[in-house]
Amino acid sequence: MKLKNYLLFGLAAATMTASFQACKPKGAGSAVSGDAAQRTYIPPGQHDEFYNFVSGGFSGQMSVYGLPSGRLFRVIPVFSVDPEKGWGFSEETKPMLQTSHGFVPWDDLHHIEASFTDGMPDGKWMFANSNNTPRLARINLQTFRTDEIIEIPNTGGNHCSPFTTENSEYVIAATRFSVPPDGEGDVPIDSYKENFKGHISFVSVDKQTGEFDISFQLKTPGLNFDLSSAGKGVSNGWLFMSCYNSEQAHTLLEVNSSKNDKDFILAINWKKAEEYIKAGKGKKQNNVRYAHNKWDEHTHTAKHEIKTEVTVLDVTEFEDLAYLIPCPKSPHGTDVSPTGEFIVGSGKLAALIPVFSFDKLQKAISAKDFESELYDGIPVVKYESALHGEVQKPGLGPLHTEFDDKGNAYTSFFVSSEVVKWNINTLEILDRQPTFYSVGHLMVAGGNAKKPFGKYLVAYNKITKDRFLPTGPELCHSAQLFDISGDKMELLLDFPTIGEPHYAQALPADLIKERSLQIYDINANKHPHKTNGESEARVERNGNIVRVYMTTIRSHLTPDVIEGIQLGDEVYFHVTNLEQDWDMPHGFAIKGANNSELLIMPGETTTLKWVPDRVGIFPFYCTDFCSALHQEMTGYARVSAQGSNVPVKYYTGEKTE
Template sequence: MKSKQFLLLMIALFGIATTFEGCKPKGAGSAVSAGAAEKTYVAPGQYDEFYNFVSGGFSGQLSVYGLPSGRLLRVIPVFSLDPEKGWGFSEETKPMLETSHGTVPWDDLHHVQLSKTDGDYDGRWVFVNGNNTPRIARIDLTTFRTAEILELPNSGGNHSSPYITENTEYVVAGTRFSVPMDGDDSDTPINTYKKNFKGTLSFVSVNKDNGHMDIAFQIETPGVNFDLSRAGKGVSHGWFFFSTYNTELASTLLEVNASKNDKDFVLAVNWKKAEEYLKAGKGKKVSNVKYAHNIYDETSHTSTSTIKNEVIVLNSAELEGLCYFIPCPKSPHGVDVDPTGEYIVSSGKLAALIPVFSFSKIQKAIESKSFEGEFAGIPVIKYEAALHGEVEKPGLGPLHTEFDGKGNAITSFFVSSELVKWNIKDLKILDRVPTFYSVGHLMIPGGDTKNPDAKYVVAYNKITKDRFLPTGPELAHSAQIYDITGDKMQLILDFPTIGEPHYAQAIRAEKVKDKSVKIFKLEENKHPYFTNGESAAKVERNGNKVHVYVTTIRSHFTPDNIEGIQMGDEVYFHVTNIEQDWDMPHGFAIKGANNGELLIMPGETQTLKWVPDRIGIFPMYCTDFCSALHQEMSGYVRVSPKGSNVPITFSVGTNQPTDTQ
């Protein structure tokens, strides 16, 4: 498309978007389903039907909502500091935020993937990707806590991630921003992009027993931008599909320069073939990389960060049969695979149609070499040879597609702000409903599995404007729930979200709730500074390091009076919560200190490091209201001058003076 035509399209797109936003129906309007209140109401004491794991976007965290109530059940800290939960503040959690380049306090969490067995959610783990510092994290669904974070080398952004295969064999990660490979330490000019900037696709293996991740291999590709991806399933198991944009290989003003080609590509990767090449020693061992691998252990209640230095790289251009490009109009965003695995839907955000590719046709095209040429050494399959068909005039700005398991697809349209339902086989449009406003991702529970549980579709919208009471210049993003049990989609609830709701997934509560850990057993606590009961509480000096072994139980700390700390000391409060009842956490903080707080679950040990910056008396207290006598759950720490002869003493309830008033 010529530049002038492109600009006209842009004007049209944004013109329509503006108009659309300007004329939204006020109030509930006709779009809201009758009986919607009853359909979304979860009465006090009742449970929601689904856990909805929603990306927190630029918060770096993962939110857990109940569906259909839209209630926020928990924010799970993943990539960012969380002052509320002490995540990144306790000694035990600090290693989780380490990277190959030091501590990173924040990330941009994008997509959410529930682990799968036989192509259905198994309720074991949730994987999420960090889009800024390229990382993948695994959350354990017995504890709802982050269990592992793996950094990815040779990547400048990790957007098309952490999509997974049907038995969680692999979690993938494709570079959004191509960069010079990590090993290349030269000072690279930006205008040598086409020569020096590369993409990579990382295939991360997952241990079936404990979930531990490892980079099995990377595939080096030309410097296109990888946007999203999905694994094949059923008939297409063994393949992975990635959408690409910027096949123009532009490095500036991508808004224009990466929007010139009428078609970009879907990249089809044969990962079973990759395994063969790997076994045959065709991978290149690269040892000049650096990436962190962080694991949290819920027995020792500690985490470790290990720097790794090796990765195996396969070359996409050299290894035949590994990668194929499929032309796709225009700047495709989502690439989604239907429940059978036969149909691959890729939505070009600047396209006026949606192409649906056929896996069996792709295989035939490869066999018969129906190629239109190659791009950077990778064969390009003829568009028509891969195509099942096109959805015509579907809407403006198609982004993502989910499936209902009844032969239908629902696609989100950012520019025309709507969801459109269409039939996968005959490509006919069946229904369309407005979203308020510009929808990004959408989600059907199990919508990317072999067996969707198609009761609701949820739209996760990028613009909220006047949907909720105004809160100044910054507004929450929003989600909208539609009932899809009938032929027509019916809007039943709006709810606001934390951060930015990129992709989300939802799972039936039954698959998760009964596995939930309620307490950590004290007798299993292997923390190196575990305090086994109040009688074991103590304070130990080792040079300028002071270790305080503290217990908490309603409604006191042992010890609660500590003297003999000196300026220049590093003090470690190792706090063991010796409660063994569910929902009986204690908090720990030192008044006026500059280090944050601990939140300690029953049976757990957590450590707060404190380097006192002044002499004086410092109250310490429980920060989580725990009992009728919570306000009394406090004590004092005395900090003396350096070299003071005040001995280390610690006690609870014994040093009450009677002689002074």
């Protein structure tokens, strides 16, 4: 009967997107506030109220919008090369995308979460997870660049990530696909239950520098961790993670992992785990290999390092680390309320939303009010014992829940394509608004913090179809901005997004503006190939390595004429931008180079590698329009045959060397 139920609902859920489209409302005029234009318009010269940091999903990037205007200010490369920023093409940035199995130019970024201090975003960093090649990243909100990436061992699909604890003591990275631990991999896939394990990584964040360290991993039986929230306030010290494949299926999950009426939320007492680690209970695992890449702000260069050890604690060896809370059905989002007291489980195939009480959970654990043990001895708390209550008939396909500053929760419904507002205490439904179409994640400004900012909610929709002018078979995804300051949600604006927006954060503009850097101090630039002013511009040959120490300032490149390069040479253009004025980048490109461009911010040194493949004259130029005489900011390099007697020679305007 369970299977039959599933098939009926599952089939409906899986195909509902299509059938929903057929009967979609025409336009959306009725829900739109009459003065929405005024409320989303930012007059030229004025600034938006919030920064909206939005994950890019399969693009591997993170984008930055203004709210309420919905304007895109920046796409930040995180796990992918980016030709708009030159990220991953210069010699300095390439190491950032190295992994234990080489250079990965494109990956799948899922969620982002802000760094927190006392449960509130502190404006220092954004954290992001790479799903396919399991990694965590830290983005610096002074520079809007990725400062650090760490690979996560023993993990398959780092989806349940990068959710942080109340003071960002740890960023969590947990396996969506259980896999055999690293080094124990050549086993039959149908031995899943015996050989496949889950790992939950606690990656510490240095309070000052932000630097990552995999403090420890918790090893679990084979489970699929989907999403998580750390406790806060009363529940600080705990972590809650949705597990959607309680069946431990390993094939045709569409059917086989959707059989049970209830799956689980796994509650982890991470403070207790910390104690065990301090007491030396963890085991060193030395057969792992993972990349740890850091941006060096002094040399303006990324360093790539491989690490080979991690400390692992097996939760099944301890009685008081992990508890399973039954949760109907295939839970996706697991979201903790601002006070930390309530844990909302969104079972994507469930017809209700269970809300668990942290207080009741603790009492149930103390009283050992368990219904069973599963998966090598993890206690299963009785559903009713942990339950605060259920939101009845909320909609179809609940996915995620966010919170406002007035005691309300907002849940996204993929199948019935709507956002539903309900009261956290009374569980009463207060409002519902359709979304166009099939909302996935949603975000309230500060909606995962102790004191949400409220005011705006954004629905990030999975299906776009006719919402914007068509662009062929491949369409942007779509976001919808709602004003939630009144009793009813008011739709204000549709705006397109980059990649696939999974989770997002909105931070008040002032929190970031105050920290934002305008230039890099050229005196602090310690790049090993920096050129200290035009008088030091030069060309140096060492064997077949030719280094061009070049400067750029309005409106010339120095040197601008270079001879004496030969076939077989490796040429490095180390270009230093001498400008110390905000928004005065220069670019550099030379014909014949494969990674053919650079972008250099004021005060930075950046390097282009060129291995000429033919004899000739190769023009180079500034690629970023900088001044009235930008078009004149050019030069030529001459490449001669190997063994040619053309000497190294360069012109710097006044002098020829």
